[in-house]
Amino acid sequence: xxxxxxxxxxxxxxxxxxxxxxxxxxxxxxxxxxxxxxxxxxxxxxxxxxxxxxxxxxxxxxxxxxxxxxxxxxxxxxxxxxxxxxxxxxxxxxxxxxxxxxxxxxxxxxxxxxxxxxxxxxxxxxxxxxxxxxxxxxxxxxxxxxxxxxxxxxxxxxxxxxxxxxxxxxxxxxxxxxxxxxxxxxxxxxxxxxxxxxxxxxxxxxxxxxxxxxxxxxxxxxxxxxxxxxxxxxxxxxxxxxxxxxxxxxxxxxxxxxxxxxxxxxxxxxxxxxxxxxxxxxxxxxxxxxxxxxxxxxxxxxxx
Numbered sequence: 545x546x547x548x549x550x551x552x553x554x555x556x557x558x559x560x561x562x563x564x565x566x567x568x569x570x571x572x573x574x575x576x577x578x579x580x581x582x583x584x585x586x587x588x589x590x591x592x593x594x595x596x597x598x599x600x601x602x603x604x605x606x607x608x609x610x611x612x613x614x615x616x617x618x619x620x621x622x623x624x625x626x627x628x629x630x631x632x633x634x635x636x637x638x639x640x641x642x643x644x645x646x647x648x649x650x651x652x653x654x655x656x657x658x659x660x661x662x663x664x665x666x667x668x669x670x671x672x673x674x675x676x677x678x679x680x681x682x683x684x685x686x687x688x689x690x691x692x693x694x695x696x697x698x699x700x701x702x703x704x705x706x707x708x709x710x711x712x713x714x715x716x717x718x719x720x721x722x723x724x725x726x727x728x729x730x731x732x733x734x735x736x737x738x739x740x741x742x743x744x745x746x747x748x749x750x751x752x753x754x755x756x757x758x759x760x761x762x763x764x765x766x767x768x769x770x771x772x773x774x775x776x777x778x779x780x781x782x783x784x785x786x787x788x789x790x791x792x793x794x795x796x797x798x799x800x801x802x803x804x805x806x807x808x809x810x811x812x813x814x815x816x817x818x819x820x821x822x823x824x825x826x827x828x829x830x831x832x833x834x835x836x837x838x839x840x841x842x843x844x845x846x847x848x
Contacts, residue, residue, distance in 0.1 A: 557795035564788040568651075569811025571781035572644040573819060575636060578773035582764055584636045587777075589748040589761070590770070592628065592741040594778020599734050599787075611731045620735045623723060626716040628740035628782065634709035641702025645822045648812025649688060650706040652835045656681045657714035665718055677841025684834030691827035720793050729790030737783055 578587050602608045639647060656678050663669070685707070723732060752759055765771050809832075816822040 553795045557792040560788040560792045564785045564792070565808040566811060567780050567785050569648070569808040570815055571777060571785075572635075572639065572647045572812045573815040574773040574776045574781070575639050576644050576816075576820060578770055578777065579636070579640060581767050581770040581773075583751070584633075584640060585744065585748040585751050586761070586764070588632055588636055588740070588744040590765070590774045591632070591778045591782055592737060592744055594774050595737040595782035596741050598779040599730075599737050599783045602730075603734065608730050610734050611727065612735060616727060616731060617735055619723065619726070620732065620739070623716060623719050623732070624736040624739040626712045626719065627786070628736055629743055630712040631709050631716065632740065632782075634705045634712060638702050638705030638709060642706050643822045644816035644820055645813045645824055645828065646688070646703065647706050648809040648816065649828060649832050649835065650685065650703065650710055651812065652809040652832065653681055653685060653707075653710050654714050654717070656835075656838060657711055658717050661715050661718045673841050677838040679838070680841065681835045681838030684831040684838065687834060688827060688831035691825070691831075717793070720790060724790055724794040729787055729794055732790045733783060733786040736786065740782070 575587070578590075582590070603610055635647070642650075659674060660678065688703075720732070749759065751757075765774070813824065813832075817824055
C-alpha cells in the first residue's frame with residue numbers, strides 16, 4: 545500500500561507541475577501587457593494584493609489552516625527573499641527591456657542552475673556529462689546575448705535581469721525542498737505572498753512619493769487590460785503556481801521539478817510570437833537548441 549501511495553503522490557506532483565508550467569508559460573505575456581499600463585513597482589504591488597486576496601479566501605472560510613507563527617515567518621525570510629522578492633523584481637524589470645520570448649529561453653536554464661546549486665549546497669555529485677551539459681547551456685545563453693547586439697532591441701540589462709530571475713528561482717528550488725518537510729505548501733506560499741505584498745507596497749509608495757505621483761491605486765484597476773492581467777498574475781501565476789510548486793517539491797526532487805521549465809519555455813515563446821507578434825530569430829533557435837541539449841546532459845541518469 546505504501547508503494548501505491550508513493551506512486552499516487554508522485555503522479556499528483558507531476559500533474560501539479562504540468563499545470564504550473566502552463567500558467568507560468570503565459571505569465572510573461574501578461575506581464576508585458578500590464579507594463580503598458582503601469583510601472584514595474586506598481587505591477588508588483590497589484591500582483592501581490594491579488595495573490596493575498598486569492599490565497600486568503602480558503603483560510604477565511606476554514607478550508608485550509610496556516611501556521612503563520614513568528615518562527616515560521618523567520619524561517620521563510622531567506623526563501624521569500626528569493627521568491628517572490630528577487631524573482632519577480634528581476635523578471636518584471638527585465639521584461640521592460642527584454643521580450644517575452646527571450647524570457648522564455650532564459651527560463652530554460654533553470655535546471656542547469658538548480659543542478660549547480662544542488663552541487664554546491666547539497667553536495668550532490670555531477671558527472672562529466674552533466675558538467676558538459678552545464679557548459680553547453682551557458683554557451684547557448686551567451687550565443688543569444690552576443691547575437692542580440694545586431695538588433696535594436698538588444699539590452700544587456702534586460703537579459704541580465706531575466707537571468708537574475710532564473711538564478712533566484714533555481715536557488716529557491718533547492719532551499720524550498722528542505723523547508724517543505726517542515727511546513728505545508730500552503731503555509732509557505734501564504735507567508736511568501738504576504739512578504740511580497742508588504743515589501744512591494746513600501747517600494748511602490750516610496751517611489752510614487754519621490755516622483756510626486758498620486759497614491760490612487762484604485763483608478764488604474766478600471767483599465768480592463770490591467771485588471772485581467774492582475775487576476776491572472778496575482779491569482780494564478782503568483783499564488784496558484786507557488787502552491788503547486790511547493791506541493792510538488794514536497795513529493796519529488798528539485799532537479800526533477802526544474803525540468804518542467806521546458807514546457808513553460810515553449811508556451812512562453814509561442815505566446816510571444818502568436819499573440820504579441822514578437823520575432824524569433826535564427827540565433828534564438830540555435831541558442832535554445834544548445835540550452836536544450838545541455839539540459840538533457842544535466843538530467844541524464846541524474847540521481848535524486
